[in-house]
Amino acid sequence: MPLKGDRIRLPNRAASHTASAVRICTPAKINLILRVLDRRSDGYHNLWSLMQTVALEDELRFQVRADSTELRLKCDVASLPTDRRNLVWRAAALVLDRAGLQVGLDIEITKRIPLAAGLGGGSSDAAATIVALNHLLRLGWSGGEMAQVGAALGSDVPFFFFAPSAIVRGRGEDVAAVMVTGARWVVLVHPGFPIETRWAYDRLAATREHVRPLSEQHSRFASQASLAWDDVIPLMENDFEQPLVPVYDAIRKMKARLLSEGAETALLSGSGATVFGIFRDEDSAVRAQTSVGQVRGWRAYAGRAGTASLSCQEESSDPFRVC
Numbered sequence: 444m445p446l447k448g449d450r451i452r453l454p455n456r457a458a459s460h461t462a463s464a465v466r467i468c469t470p471a472k473i474n475l476i477l478r479v480l481d482r483r484s485d486g487y488h489n490l491w492s493l494m495q496t497v498a499l500e501d502e503l504r505f506q507v508r509a510d511s512t513e514l515r516l517k518c519d520v521a522s523l524p525t526d527r528r529n530l531v532w533r534a535a536a537l538v539l540d541r542a543g544l545q546v547g548l549d550i551e552i553t554k555r556i557p558l559a560a561g562l563g564g565g566s567s568d569a570a571a572t573i574v575a576l577n578h579l580l581r582l583g584w585s586g587g588e589m590a591q592v593g594a595a596l597g598s599d600v601p602f603f604f605f606a607p608s609a610i611v612r613g614r615g616e617d618v619a620a621v622m623v624t625g626a627r628w629v630v631l632v633h634p635g636f637p638i639e640t641r642w643a644y645d646r647l648a649a650t651r652e653h654v655r656p657l658s659e660q661h662s663r664f665a666s667q668a669s670l671a672w673d674d675v676i677p678l679m680e681n682d683f684e685q686p687l688v689p690v691y692d693a694i695r696k697m698k699a700r701l702l703s704e705g706a707e708t709a710l711l712s713g714s715g716a717t718v719f720g721i722f723r724d725e726d727s728a729v730r731a732q733t734s735v736g737q738v739r740g741w742r743a744y745a746g747r748a749g750t751a752s753l754s755c756q757e758e759s760s761d762p763f764r765v766c
């Protein structure tokens with residue numbers, strides 16, 4: 444990680460390259476396996492998760508401001524704060540601080556990933572912010588260095604630097620990329636209400652009698668460079684289902700509905716409330732999405748599993764393009 448240097452002001456650095464704006468598309472994640480292990484002394488839980496991206500993406504645009512060193516954030520979702528409570532704002536401030544730069548930025552967020560949904564939308568946006576600023580400000584940080592900065596922002600952030608698929612351990616900072624071979628489609632179903640992550644962890648800790656150790660089959664996954672979908676599907680599970688299903692019957696209903704629509708398996712993602720189903724091909728996924736999306740209050744999305752990763756595109760005078 445570069446050490447903090449003397450604070451410099453734009454245009455010293457930005458003037459040395461052409462692009463003063465970048466746009467970046469950043470995917471949602473699902474947890475194909477999520478085991479929540481022991482609580483740590485810092486209050487967080489150790490995790491063991493097989494995570495993968497899904498092609499449902501937010502879009503962010505960053506533009507260097509010539510007139511001020513202020514961070515200005517705009518978002519198309521009115522309920523999302525646009526000040527330092529927003530993870531993108533905090534990620535941008537952290538990058539500038541670590542780089543020792545004072546740079547004004549205009550940031551625009553177009554949200555497509557549902558909020559507080561177990562899909563890592565906020566974390567993905569934070570990771571995208573680090574990637575975009577690393578590029579825009581020519582910081583030269585490696586993926587590992589960016590992941591280290593991201594770990595300070597949230598447990599799901601480091602994963603996105605190892606996307607599309609990775610095994611995530613510890614509090615989320617220990618990430619190893621893995622290949623998942625074979626193609627699958629994912630249908631995400633969101634029931635229209637959020638679940639707060641902290642509350643979900645507290646409920647899980649309060650309702651279980653003991654921590655089930657990691658299975659041998661899951662541990663074996665960690666030593667393999669690639670995993671086949673056919674081997675992963677029978678071993679998919681999420682520790683949050685047991686404490687959350689009795690509170691939110693919609694989780695059980697979404698799973699049942701996806702299975703009746705032909706999903707090979709269906710599971711809660713993260714701490715919910717999104718449930719996803721795995722499908723063999725695009726046609727059956729799109730059919731299921733259309734059918735499930737008709738349920739009142741539910742929103743459904745279909746996308747390929749594990750293809751999307753962070754991609755940054757420079758803009759010079761080009762108009763803002765939609766992903």
Ligand code: C5P
Pocket residue numbers: 486487488489490596597598599613614615640641644
């Ligand atoms: O990392 P993030 O900010 O998303 O976590 C939100 C909350 O979820 C934490 O404050 C903590 O209470 C809980 N959590 C946990 N163990 C983790 C991740 C999150 O207990 N590994």
